[in-house]
Each structure stands twice: as C-alpha cells, then as structure tokens.
Amino acid sequence: MTETAWTESGSAATDAVPGIGTGLSAVMAATVLVPASRGITEPAVIAAAVFAVVAVGAFLASRYGSGRHRIAAGIATAASGGVLLCTAYALNQGLTASTELPGLSTSISLLMAGFLIASLTVGVGVADALRISVSGLKDRSSQMVVLTLLGVTGLFAAELAGLFLALPVMEVAGDLSTTGFLVIAQLGMALGTAIIAGIYLSATDRGLEFLDLRVPSKRDVIWTVGGLVVLFGALMTISLVFQTAGVESAEHGTTEQAAENPEILLVLIPASLLVIGPFEELLYRNVIQKALYDTFSRVGAIVAGSVIFAGVHVLAYATAGPGAVIASLGVIFGLSLVLGTLYERTDNLLVPSVVHGVYNAILFANLYLVYG
Structure with a gap:
C-alpha cells in the first residue's frame, strides 16, 4: 500500500x-x-x-x-x-x-x-x-454501524418503556383508550430515549457536560425562526419535485391512525413540543451527530447523522411499497439535513428541538383540520 x-x-x-x-x-x-x-x-x-x-x-x-x-x-x-x-x-x-x-x-x-x-x-x-485511507473508511463505517444500532435501540427502548408504564396503569384502571395509551406511549418515548442516551454517554465516558443545552441567545432565536422557514420551504420544494416527477411517497403510520381516530392528534400536538422534538433531537443530534464529529468533518457528520435518522424511520412507513418508502425516507433525510445544520451552527440542542417540535405540531394540527 x-x-x-x-x-x-x-x-x-x-x-x-x-x-x-x-x-x-x-x-x-x-x-x-x-x-x-x-x-x-x-x-x-x-x-x-x-x-x-x-x-x-x-x-x-x-x-x-x-x-x-x-x-x-x-x-x-x-x-x-x-x-x-x-x-x-x-x-x-x-x-x-x-x-x-x-x-x-x-x-x-x-x-x-x-x-x-x-x-x-x-x-x-x-x-x-x-x-x-482504508483505515479511516473502516473507522467511519464502524461508527456508523454502532450509532445506527444506537438509534434502533432507542426506538425499541421507547416501546418497552411505554409498555412498562402502561402495565401498572392497566392493572388499576383496566383497558386504556387509544388516546390514553398514546399519552403513556409518549411518556415511554421520553423515558426510553433518555435512558439510551444516558447509557451511551456513560459507556463512552461522557458526562452531562456533553449535552449542549443552554438559554437561547438572540442568534439562536434567529436560527430557530430561519430554520422553520427553511424546513417548510424544503418540504414544499420536495413535494413539488415529487408531484412533477410523479413520485409517490408513503403515509406515516401516525397519519393512517389519525384518519381513523383524529383525537390522537390532540395528544400529538403538545407531545411534539414536549417529547418528540426534544427527545429525538437529544438522541439523533446531541448524541449521534455530535459523536460523529469524532471521525467525520462537521458537514460529514450532518450527512451521516441524517442517513441514520432517515434509516430508523423505515418502520414508520413499512406498510407501503419499497419505492414509496424510499421516497418518504428521502424527505426525512432532507429535513434532517436542516435540523442537523441548525444544531451544528448553534451547538444548542434547544434550537433543533424547538424547530422539530413546532414543525411536527403544525403538521399534526393541519391533519386535525382535515380529519377532525
């Protein structure tokens, strides 16, 4: 060599x-x-x-x-x-x-x-x-595999935590309604994701100081507002390209559930701001993307982290055909690039968390206007 x-x-x-x-x-x-x-x-x-x-x-x-x-x-x-x-x-x-x-x-x-x-x-x-070099390629590939497994583990941990919280409630109150179970599932997501993030930080000798959480500055606020504009602009652009090219995307599993039971959206709207945005960004941006800084450039870490973020969403669209799933994951990847850039530019977890949460809340509110 x-x-x-x-x-x-x-x-x-x-x-x-x-x-x-x-x-x-x-x-x-x-x-x-x-x-x-x-x-x-x-x-x-x-x-x-x-x-x-x-x-x-x-x-x-x-x-x-x-x-x-x-x-x-x-x-x-x-x-x-x-x-x-x-x-x-x-x-x-x-x-x-x-x-x-x-x-x-x-x-x-x-x-x-x-x-x-x-x-x-x-x-x-x-x-x-x-x-x-080959060694560098191997290091990067290995880290991608490990962090992808971390992301997948976070999903399963959220499910298990939700079940763990639901069982004692069901013992006392009996069967839960769909809305009640969703509330507990969101609490489980927060608990499970936080536990997995904490285990990873402990296993890699990283303490709470690894978390980039602080009161936002004026610059952070500007990035937050600008990020929301860019995120929705990216969604509209991608949707226009798909429509022009005749590309069909898959429906998220939540959208299918909302069509049958719109009341769940009244849970998901606040959950987007309090749970989904903050805890997904904790794991995928502050833990996974920041860990990627060790072997990737910052731009490379944003892209690699977005690949992981899109990949772990496969199950959410799994009811559709492979072509439609790929299209939807492409959208997730594009939106993740925006969130990753916001985190990289500000080094403040709060910025992508707010943008992610508000973005989801607006989408869920729109669905409620349609199905409610």
Whole structure:
C-alpha cells in the first residue's frame, strides 16, 4: 500500500479505497445492466446503467490514472449518485427486476440491490475524493454501524418503556383508550430515549457536560425562526419535485391512525413540543451527530447523522411499497439535513428541538383540520 496523501485528520490515502469503489461499482453495474439486457427499457433503468458504467470507469481512472485523482473520484461519486436516484425512481414507479437466486427458492429485486449498493458506492466515492485511507473508511463505517444500532435501540427502548408504564396503569384502571395509551406511549418515548442516551454517554465516558443545552441567545432565536422557514420551504420544494416527477411517497403510520381516530392528534400536538422534538433531537443530534464529529468533518457528520435518522424511520412507513418508502425516507433525510445544520451552527440542542417540535405540531394540527 503506497501512501499518497493525507486528510486533515492525518489519515493516509491509498489506492485501496478506489479499488473498493471499483469492485462495488462493478456489482452495482451488474444489477442495472441485467434488467436493461432483459428488455426493461424504462429511461430510469437505462440511465442507471449508463451512470453505473461511468462510475466503474471513473473509479478505475482514480486508481490507475495519473493526476486529476480528485476529479475522477468526484465523477465516480456523482455517477453513483445518479444510479441511486435512478434506481429509487424506478422502484417508485413499480419496477423491481426480480430474479431467482440460484439454488434457493427465493428471489431478489435487482433494482433494490442496485439502490443499496449505490448508497455504499457513493460513500466510498466521497472517501476516495477526500483521500481517506482504508483505515479511516473502516473507522467511519464502524461508527456508523454502532450509532445506527444506537438509534434502533432507542426506538425499541421507547416501546418497552411505554409498555412498562402502561402495565401498572392497566392493572388499576383496566383497558386504556387509544388516546390514553398514546399519552403513556409518549411518556415511554421520553423515558426510553433518555435512558439510551444516558447509557451511551456513560459507556463512552461522557458526562452531562456533553449535552449542549443552554438559554437561547438572540442568534439562536434567529436560527430557530430561519430554520422553520427553511424546513417548510424544503418540504414544499420536495413535494413539488415529487408531484412533477410523479413520485409517490408513503403515509406515516401516525397519519393512517389519525384518519381513523383524529383525537390522537390532540395528544400529538403538545407531545411534539414536549417529547418528540426534544427527545429525538437529544438522541439523533446531541448524541449521534455530535459523536460523529469524532471521525467525520462537521458537514460529514450532518450527512451521516441524517442517513441514520432517515434509516430508523423505515418502520414508520413499512406498510407501503419499497419505492414509496424510499421516497418518504428521502424527505426525512432532507429535513434532517436542516435540523442537523441548525444544531451544528448553534451547538444548542434547544434550537433543533424547538424547530422539530413546532414543525411536527403544525403538521399534526393541519391533519386535525382535515380529519377532525
């Protein structure tokens, strides 16, 4: 392994990272070229195949070419991103390109495989462009896995805490109404999330001083107001793009419940401000995103943290098809970038908590006007 450059953190860059990118992009290319060769001539699939071939060539140029390494790596990243978007769009339009696995009585969607591999290839492309070494890539990947598991654990802890709180109440009062159970579930979310955050801070020798919570300054207030404007602006922009492109997104499980029982929204509106916003931001911004600062740049931590935040919301949209779920997670990812930026700019947990809470409260209030 030859040492060719150094990142700001001192990681030596080698040609092994573009080698990994070459291997991943080759597999990615196969997942979209096979459907194209089978007669699936949808523009999204053809475009994905073209992007995949470009990505393979760019990674090869990055590894074996002389000079202009950053340009080649940038092209590889952009082309892999093209595959990511095209396969996501194709899945959203109902294409799967399923194929039987040899020796197994099951099949896989080649386009879904292409989407998942493309997401990894984009990350490797970015690492290649930044001249991050294999060791640095491994450290970042390991931390992403650990913090993703932390986020998932937070979800399950919230559910368990809600059940733990509900059982003694049910013993005394009998069966709970949907609204009553939701109140307890929100208390469980606060308790479970706080416990998981506390366990992580203790296990990593971080105390309460790790929490960025203070009285907001005038600058924080400006960021809060501006953040709300940008958040709703981003939602409107994404919605317009989806409508223009014919992209269908999935309904959040809460929206489906609200259609049947609008009264739950009267609980969720204040809960957004008191529980959902503060405690989700505690875990995903002040714990997960801030922990990512250890190995990522601040911009990288915002993006990586938003990937985790979007990923753990899969279950909330799981009743829809994969293409619609991907679209909804894309919206969550985009909105999370705004919240992550607000936290990074202010280093005050209160700012994204208020923005997140107010944003959710307004959405729930709008749903109540529709279904109430």
